[in-house]
Amino acid sequence: MAGCFMYEPKEYTYPNLTSISQDAFELHVNLYEGYIKKLNEIISEYKTVNKGAANHNYSHVRELLIEKTHNYNSMILHELFFESLSASPKPPSEYFKKAIEKEFITWGEYLMDLEATAMSSRAGWAVTIFNKKENKFQNFALDLHDMHVPIQAEPVVVIDTWEHSFMIDHGINKSKYVKAVMQEINWGLVSDHIEGLCCN
Numbered sequence: 256m257a258g259c260f261m262y263e264p265k266e267y268t269y270p271n272l273t274s275i276s277q278d279a280f281e282l283h284v285n286l287y288e289g290y291i292k293k294l295n296e297i298i299s300e301y302k303t304v305n306k307g308a309a310n311h312n313y314s315h316v317r318e319l320l321i322e323k324t325h326n327y328n329s330m331i332l333h334e335l336f337f338e339s340l341s342a343s344p345k346p347p348s349e350y351f352k353k354a355i356e357k358e359f360i361t362w363g364e365y366l367m368d369l370e371a372t373a374m375s376s377r378a379g380w381a382v383t384i385f386n387k388k389e390n391k392f393q394n395f396a397l398d399l400h401d402m403h404v405p406i407q408a409e410p411v412v413v414i415d416t417w418e419h420s421f422m423i424d425h426g427i428n429k430s431k432y433v434k435a436v437m438q439e440i441n442w443g444l445v446s447d448h449i450e451g452l453c454c455n
């Protein structure tokens with residue numbers, strides 16, 4: 256549709272991970288592309304939907320808005336996840352570590368909390384967020400892409416905990432996947448991101 260903004264999926268090359276196989280990674284990227292295809296369909300359809308018929312019990316407007324959040328959040332979360340993984344991850348900067356230690360006492364406590372958050376989310380995400388107003392980091396467990404999503408929150412670390420992210424390589428051993436994937440988060444890259452956001 257003319258004048259209608261459309262999202263483009265980013266291209267991802269398999270980064271030779273040990274936590275996720277090439278097949279699983281590439282299938283995951285295919286899923287991500289599917290979310291963006293649906294997001295674009297929703298955006299396009301929303302241009303001509305009958306807004307006069309909007310209704311909170313059921314309406315086409317409502318359904319499009321609800322599914323837009325699902326697919327939009329999925330796009331953002333998957334991009335953050337794919338981009339944070341590296342076969343040769345760099346450690347966190349001292350700046351980031353200090354900011355984390357203000358909330359979690361030690362870096363190790365933060366990692367334990369993130370792991371527990373990942374084990375607590377269902378088909379969803381473990382997310383470390385930074386709230387600029389509070390100048391504070393916290394971990395949250397999201398279900399799906401759009402349930403229990405904190406507001407006023409910039410995601411800085413995300414871990415996909417949907418079954419599609421781990422069952423191909425790890426079966427139902429979610430814990431093995433979470434531990435392995437946490438070893439391949441590029442904390443150096445995360446540090447660069449947060450240094451633009453915080454901290455006093």
Ligand SMILES: [Fe+2]
Nearest residue numbers: 415417419420
């Ligand atoms: Fe996913």
